[in-house]
């Protein structure tokens with residue numbers, strides 16, 4: 488084979504090698520990128536800014552606004568819910584309202600103790616003309632509260648605020664009872 492043909496042959500071999508590796512290499516890179524994106528999404532806590540006392544106080548004030556909401560919502564629902572099948576839960580709703588009041592007092596004391604100012608905001612109250620919808624609104628609030636207080640307990644632990652953790656655990660137990668009462672009334 489003449490020299491220039493040999494060079495041509497080698498160049499063509501390199502080209503075709505490049506061609507065959509470009510596809511899979513590109514796909515592998517894309518796969519790696521998508522895997523690392525998924526990994527980042529799976530561990531937001533690791534990349535999030537560190538928890539501070541100020542952030543915890545702000546989160547507790549959000550919880551407090553939702554306790555005021557729940558208190559008002561239960562007062563309204565207990566007064567207007569009708570239907571013989573709701574007699575038992577009507578009395579429970581009034582009890583829940585008192586317990587949400589107690590939670591608001593506990594959270595306010597904890598916020599003050601941490602050096603914050605307890606807020607007076609009220610989250611959006613949900614009402615309805617339909618009894619079942621009222622109970623579903625109440626249950627949605629309780630399930631949200633359970634998830635929030637579990638997160639808050641972990642945060643209190645992280646900042647070694649053990650008194651706060653204890654207060655939050657007491658609230659969480661009551662929210663779990665509230666959710667069960669509503670699930671029973673809704674036959675869930």
Ligand SMILES: [Fe+2]
Nearest residue numbers: 554586587590
């Ligand atoms: Fe509560």
Ligand SMILES: [Fe+2]
Nearest residue numbers: 629661662665
């Ligand atoms: Fe509750």
